[in-house]
Amino acid sequence: MIRSNDNSDGRLAVDEERGLIRAAQLGCKESARRLILSHQDRLSAFIYRMIRDRHDTEEVCQEAFLRAFGALRTFDFQHRFSTWLFTIAYRLCLNAMRKSRDYAGGIDFTSMASTHRHPATEADDDVPDSVANTDEARRLRDVIWNSVEELTPHQRAAVLLFYREQMSCQQIGEVLDMPAATVKSHLHRARLKLRETLAGRMADGWSSVRFDASAG
Amino acid sequence: MFDQKGFAVATTCRDVRHLYDAYLDGELSPSLAAEVQAHLLQCPECQREVEMARACGHLIASDPGAPVLPDDFASRVVAQLDQPQTILPMPPIMTRRQRRRVLLERAAAAFVPAAAAILLLVVLIVPPGSREPESPRVVLGDSSYRPIDALGVREWVGPTFSTLQSTGRMADELQGLYHMTVREAESRIPIRPEPYLTAVPVPTLPDGSAFLTELLNPLIQVLSAPPPPPPDDEIVRF
Numbered sequence: 364m365i366r367s368n369d370n371s372d373g374r375l376a377v378d379e380e381r382g383l384i385r386a387a388q389l390g391c392k393e394s395a396r397r398l399i400l401s402h403q404d405r406l407s408a409f410i411y412r413m414i415r416d417r418h419d420t421e422e423v424c425q426e427a428f429l430r431a432f433g434a435l436r437t438f439d440f441q442h443r444f445s446t447w448l449f450t451i452a453y454r455l456c457l458n459a460m461r462k463s464r465d466y467a468g469g470i471d472f473t474s475m476a477s478t479h480r481h482p483a484t485e486a487d488d489d490v491p492d493s494v495a496n497t498d499e500a501r502r503l504r505d506v507i508w509n510s511v512e513e514l515t516p517h518q519r520a521a522v523l524l525f526y527r528e529q530m531s532c533q534q535i536g537e538v539l540d541m542p543a544a545t546v547k548s549h550l551h552r553a554r555l556k557l558r559e560t561l562a563g564r565m566a567d568g569w570s571s572v573r574f575d576a577s578a579g
Numbered sequence: 580m581f582d583q584k585g586f587a588v589a590t591t592c593r594d595v596r597h598l599y600d601a602y603l604d605g606e607l608s609p610s611l612a613a614e615v616q617a618h619l620l621q622c623p624e625c626q627r628e629v630e631m632a633r634a635c636g637h638l639i640a641s642d643p644g645a646p647v648l649p650d651d652f653a654s655r656v657v658a659q660l661d662q663p664q665t666i667l668p669m670p671p672i673m674t675r676r677q678r679r680r681v682l683l684e685r686a687a688a689a690f691v692p693a694a695a696a697i698l699l700l701v702v703l704i705v706p707p708g709s710r711e712p713e714s715p716r717v718v719l720g721d722s723s724y725r726p727i728d729a730l731g732v733r734e735w736v737g738p739t740f741s742t743l744q745s746t747g748r749m750a751d752e753l754q755g756l757y758h759m760t761v762r763e764a765e766s767r768i769p770i771r772p773e774p775y776l777t778a779v780p781v782p783t784l785p786d787g788s789a790f791l792t793e794l795l796n797p798l799i800q801v802l803s804a805p806p807p808p809p810p811d812d813e814i815v816r817f
Contacts (some may be wrong), residue, residue: 390656399653408645417646424648428656507638526640554600558632 367510375401380444388435402445406452410521413456413483415512416463423459435480442537445528450538453520460516502525510560521546590618592625599629603636701746702753703801754802761799 373429375383375398406427411420431444432450438447446570511519520539523529532543532550595618601607602615649655713739 392660395660396653396657399656403648403652404645407648408643420646421648422654425652425656425659429659432656432660503634504638504642507635508642510637516621522639526636529640535812551600554632557635558599559630561631561635562628 368487376444377443381440382510384435384438384440384444387432388438395432398444402448403428405445406448408453408457408521409449409527412464412508413453413516414415414459416459416538419459419463419494423452427455446530446534446537448541449524449528453538457516458522483561505555507561510557513560514553514556517541518549518556522553522557523547525550590614590740591621595619595622595625596628600742603629603633616810698753699798702750702757703798757798761795 380398380401383394383398387398403424405423407420410423410427411417414420414423427448431448438444511522514522517539521535524535524538525532530538532546535546535550537544539549539551582743595615598611598615602612605612607615619629
């Protein structure tokens with residue numbers, strides 16, 4: 364498989380993405396597969412953070428791709444494929460949350476986060492604790508994600524898309540189906556709430572702890 | 580920070596706090612960013628808060644922490660694209676107001692059948708004369724021909740009697756209304772003669788017109804049974 368134009372996190376260049384979409388519209392399975400491969404990890408992470416259910420994440424992710432490819436003929440090339448895909452996924456997440464009546468958040472995410480280890484980090488178990496893998500770093504990671512889970516679905520989605528997908532408020536507004544100004548307001552309130560929540564939970568000396576992307 | 584006349588004033592924590600997000604996102608002008616930076620250098624409290632916000636954003640952006648999809652996930656999805664039934668439409672998104680409107684529409688649509696079903700149940704459950712007479716007997720004020728059980732307890736007679744009275748009246752009215760409707764229908768639609776309607780002259784039936792009678796026949800048989808008159812010695816009159 365040729366992935367020369369992929370970025371380090373699997374993101375495709377705009378031109379290459381458009382070429383793959385056009386080929387997929389004509390029925391090219393390999394192009395569809397490449398589009399899926401370049402988006403599946405980011406999408407599943409977003410869905411998991413939204414619905415907070417490990418078992419439903421794969422199901423919702425698969426349905427999002429099926430719906431996206433089912434309506435691929437109507438794709439507007441003025442947008443990025445990821446914006447379109449995340450729009451579908453966001454709606455599916457809302458439906459899933461509505462079904463499970465999980466809006467208020469009844470799951471102890473702290474325990475889930477603390478027990479989960481990303482496979483990429485399994486190999487790091489033998490490595491002596493760096494600052495990023497200390498118990499304090501793990502605890503802080505749980506505290507932060509726990510605070511994110513306490514946000515409303517709109518705020519949570521805005522925060523995830525802003526930080527993880529580096530989307531602009533305009534793009535986030537397309538995903539959430541709301542004006543960019545409203546997104547900015549959601550984002551501001553979310554960050555304010557995060558700061559207020561974390562201020563009471565962070566231990567002294569936390570700022571000496573550093574996180575890295577591979578730490579689970 | 581500058582006052583209304585453009586003179587620089589001392590930057591306070593309150594001034595800086597609402598600029599944290601813009602500062603971290605690099606959206607401030609160079610001069611304003613420099614002022615925020617200067618304040619942070621001399622204020623450990625604000626510095627701590629900004630560092631916390633920065634670390635929080637960094638973690639959210641970079642922490643994987645999500646379940647890893649199977650290696651064959653993409654292949655499985657592509658395989659399902661070949662099956663036409665798995666091509667799903669875009670999921671609808673509904674606002675809270677839209678959901679409320681749909682619920683109201685569904686409730687309104689279900690109201691008429693539900694009300695009709697309740698009325699039908701009342702008519703079927705409380706037909707005139709369907710209850711066996713028990714002592715003591717109570718006779719409704721204006722429907723002396725129809726006895727209703729008062730459960731045999733004098734203290735309960737009042738409310739129970741009132742409920743039964745209204746139910747009985749409703750049943751009577753429904754029964755009368757029904758008979759009137761049937762007679763009206765018979766006068767317009769040719770209906771097959773039935774034993775309970777022998778007193779009414781019925782024209783000859785053409786084929787396919789007896790559905791109304793067939794449909795309502797069980798109900799009519801229950802309703803048309805005459806109530807047995809209770810013996811006078813078991814009746815308590817009000």
